[in-house]
Amino acid sequence: MPGMTIDELLQVLQLPEATRVQQRVPKKLLIEHGAATPQDKRLIQDGVDEITWLASLKPHLTGVPAYEDEHRHYREAAVLSLALRPGTRPARLVELLHRAVPHPVLLATTVDQSLSLSVAHLRKSQTEADQTVLDGPLLSVAMPADGGDATFRSALSLAGQPRSDLYALVQGWMDTLAALDVAQETGSFRPSATREQAAARHAALQQLRLLRAQAAEFRARAAKERQLARQVALNEELRAVIAQAEQLRRRLDGGPP
Numbered sequence: 001m002p003g004m005t006i007d008e009l010l011q012v013l014q015l016p017e018a019t020r021v022q023q024r025v026p027k028k029l030l031i032e033h034g035a036a037t038p039q040d041k042r043l044i045q046d047g048v049d050e051i052t053w054l055a056s057l058k059p060h061l062t063g064v065p066a067y068e069d070e071h072r073h074y075r076e077a078a079v080l081s082l083a084l085r086p087g088t089r090p091a092r093l094v095e096l097l098h099r100a101v102p103h104p105v106l107l108a109t110t111v112d113q114s115l116s117l118s119v120a121h122l123r124k125s126q127t128e129a130d131q132t133v134l135d136g137p138l139l140s141v142a143m144p145a146d147g148g149d150a151t152f153r154s155a156l157s158l159a160g161q162p163r164s165d166l167y168a169l170v171q172g173w174m175d176t177l178a179a180l181d182v183a184q185e186t187g188s189f190r191p192s193a194t195r196e197q198a199a200a201r202h203a204a205l206q207q208l209r210l211l212r213a214q215a216a217e218f219r220a221r222a223a224k225e226r227q228l229a230r231q232v233a234l235n236e237e238l239r240a241v242i243a244q245a246e247q248l249r250r251r252l253d254g255g256p257p
Contacts, residue, residue: 027044058075080097148180
């Protein structure tokens with residue numbers, strides 16, 4: 001089933017017409033501003049098909065004020081699309097693009113008929129004047145092929161985000177994507193009611209995925225183990241990890257305790 005298209009995503013975001021840019025960004029700009037190594041340059045050259053600046057969310061166009069503190073100055077937020085060639089692994093290229101743009105970006109990445117959204121906060125570099133670096137983790141989540149249900153579409157739209165300032169807006173998109181990530185485990189999208197709940201749910205999801213990786217490791221070790229006593233011990237550890245994972249899974253279904 002073909003995934004969601006960029007045009008369909010823009011319909012969901014419901015951005016004001018005045019914010020639309022729809023301008024192609026030359027790959028050489030990403031190479032000049034984002035490539036840290038020869039491997040990065042080669043990855044951009046071989047993997048990127050097209051970069052498009054879709055929209056610029058500036059205060060006078062959106063009614064959302066700029067934000068400034070000692071760590072960052074958000075004068076605008078941007079919406080970009082990154083089309084990759086078939087078979088390209090997106091993770092590094094997504095990170096390079098977020099690092100290269102001096103504004104916080106909601107990035108839509110398409111590869112092999114699938115679309116993912118990513119967002120990250122930025123802060124001023126402590127070592128280089130007028131440079132920005134990623135502040136905290138980069139969050140990237142696959143979009144539902146059907147575009148998600150009405151609750152998700154409403155939550156992702158610009159109107160569904162906090163409007164106190166651009167930092168709050170970017171954080172709102174981040175919390176919405178984190179809730180979508182949780183929905184991939186629970187089967188239903190439920191927006192977080194507060195910033196604290198969003199953080200708690202995302203932390204529980206990361207812990208759940210860590211426990212699942214541990215469970216897979218215990219299974220593999222138990223399958224290879226020839227000593228019965230050690231095999232029994234590994235299976236007991238496996239059961240304990242599975243029980244913890246199930247407890248976290250229930251917390252995600254109902255939100256944090």
